[in-house]
Structure formats: C-alpha cells, structure tokens
Amino acid sequence: MPHTDTAAVALAREGDSDAFRGLVERHSRAVYRLAHRMTGNPQDAEDVVQETFLKAYRQLGRFESRANFGTWLHRIAVNCSIDLIRGRKHQETGHDAADLDMLDSTDDQRIDPSPERLMLSTEVQERVTRAMDGLTSMERAAFVLRHFEGHSIEEISRTLGLKANAAKHSIFRAVRKMRLALEPFVES
C-alpha cells in the first residue's frame, strides 16, 4: 500500500483498487467526524462517507496532484452533507424562536451540572451533541461550517445556497440556541 496520498491517488487513477482502499482506510474516520457534525446522526454520517468516497473515486481524474487529498475530500464531504441536509429539509419541522424557551426550560438540560461530571469529555460531548440536536439542519450546517470548519460567512452562503444575510442569521440563531442550552453548565 502506498505511503503517501499522492502515490495512492496516482495508482487509484490507474484502477488500482487496493490503493483506493488505502485512501478510504486513511481518511474515512475524518470524513465521518465531519459528516456526523454536519448531519447529527450516525446513519446519515455513514451515507455521507459512502457518497464522498464514491464521488472522489469518480472525480479522481480532476484531482490536482499538487493539492492536498484530505482537503479535497473534505470539500466533497461538506457538499455531500449539504446535499443530504437539503434532501431531508422538507421532512423536518424545524426549531424556531419558540423552541428557544423550550430548550431553556427542558429539565434534562439542567440535570447534574456538577463540575466533576462535566470534566469527563464524554459528558461534555453529550451536552454539546444534545445542544446541537436542537438546531435545524441549516442552522447546524451553517454553525459547523463557521465554528468548526472556519469558513467565512460569504463561503457559507455560497455553499448553502443562501443569501449572506440568511447565512449570518442561521449562525446567529444557532449560537443563541447553543448558548441557551449550554450556559447553565458553563456558568455552574
């Protein structure tokens, strides 16, 4: 198995499936992490991983060998996540401003705020996961792209097909919800 992505891509382009397998094994976890953040559930994340590598494989010919394969793959994964989110957008009921009160007063958001337990990273992960579950798909995508991926608002609006103002407001709403859900634990 080639040691570098560049060598693996070159072989995969020639139809060497073992080389492509190496790329899948090297990058699938990172793609999963991103996809899970974007979509919020394991099944969708697995589907995004599948679509991402499938697209990457079909577009290997377009990949510039001087570019970073991981970065390129990352971009494809973001787009696949967005496609999935757009596809399911009509199914979700959404969480609008009214939900903020509900989020704020949900009992299980407040249980066990002891600092000892919050020290555990799994606890923190659980809190953050739950807070992110309170976001709509678009808010979540905008927030992940801004907060974790460091995209500018302009890039986010392009990626999500929103006007810059709408992208900005998705981020505002997301942050507002995250603050409402997490501040009690952070401040305690």
Place this chain on the structure above:
Amino acid sequence: MTEQRHLTDDDLVLHYYGEDVPRAESHLAACAACQASFTRLQRVMAFIDSAPAVEAPEGFERIAWARLQPTLGAPRRGWFSWFVLSPARLAFAAGVLVLVGASFMAGRLMPRSAPVAGGPAPHQTDAQVRERILLVDLSEHLDRSQRMLVELATADDTAGSFDLSVEQSRAEQLVAANRLYRQTAATTGDAAIAAVLDDLERVLVDIAASPKTMTQEDLDAVRRRIESKELLFKVRVMASQVRARQRDAIPVRSPQSTVGS
C-alpha cells in the same frame, strides 16, 4: 453617542468569529457589561471546542470499504476517458432505481383509490408500472438475502472453519442494492422498512468484509447477529408483504355485472 450603545449579541458573535464589526474593540474596552457578555460567549464557545467529535465505530474503515467496493467502477481519468469508459452507467442505474423506488414508496404511502365500478379495464400509469418492476426487484433481493441468511444459519461448520468466498461476493452485490432500497425507504419516511433493511445491510456488510475463510467463532458471531435481530424472520415477513403487494399491483378487470348489484 454611538459609543454608549451596547453591542448586540449578534455583534458579539460576529466579533468572536473575526468579522468586521465597527467600534467593537473600542466599545468592549470601555464597557464592562458588553465585556462580561463577550466573556460568557467565549466560555460557551470554549466549552463547545472542548467536546470531542463523535468518532466512527470500531472497524469503520473496513465497513466503509465493504460498502463502497461493490459500487466502484473504473475511475474517470480525464475528459476523453470520461466518454469512453462511461462509469456513470452504474450511477445512472442507481439513480433510476432510486427514482423508481421513490415512486414505489410514494405509491405505498398514498391511499389507494377503489376501482371504478363497471369501468373499463384498469389502465396502469407509468408510476404503477415502475412500482411493479420495483416490487419484482425488491422481492428478488429479499429472496436472495433470505437464502444467504439461511445458508449461513445452517452451514456445515463441523470442520471448524467455513469457506465464505461465494457468500462474500454475493453479499457485496446485495449491499449495494440494499443501500438504495434502504435510502429510498428512509427518504419516503417508511421507517419500518428502512429499519429492517438497515439491520440486513449491517449483516451483509459484515459478511462482505469478513475474511474469506471464517473461523467457527466468526461464524457464530454472524449467526448471533442474525438471531438477535430476528433478521431472518423480519426479512421473511417483509418478503411476503412485498409479494402480496405484487399481487395487488397486477391490474384486474372488474366484472361489470357484479359491481353494485
């Protein structure tokens, strides 16, 4: 005057992310209330950053590859070979299957209208014809999956190991088809079907990704998985429902004289 107006929460968010917010720096330096609010925001953001990302389950790389491999054709090498190799055929076929699937599921979920009394021989719409084709495909897929599960459940393992190569290549083909049916069911909101297909897919992926020769232990693990999910039973029930649906989908001419009599 403007210096005295507080920054809004949204201003603070923009400022946190390094976007240009006029007077933010100077105001924060002078206003304790806004500074306190900004610190609270920073704490929440730091809390979010401290949460580790959700990791893929153990062995995910292997599972990802097993799912992917059957769907890969030859990679496109450039503009010319894009036309010559045409690996898009598989994608096109998959797309057609999804479309057919969507209309099938939509058909399932829509209330069925009763046959028109004394009307002419029912004319099947394109959607109904596609539904029938898909039912045939799905039924065959479930039968093939069922056969494989039965073979594994009853395999002769007295030798202490089991040659899985035939089942493996069959499982690889089944995974790709199963995924499309599952996605279609999920998209159209048919959670029950999607759940059974999801359980089935996980077992198929396991089989596809297993070593060619399975130890007794591996085989027992697969059998336990099949049994614990009552997978064989669920697949059988689903297959029989699909067959019933197939029968219903065949157009029947209503005898004029008996209707309404």
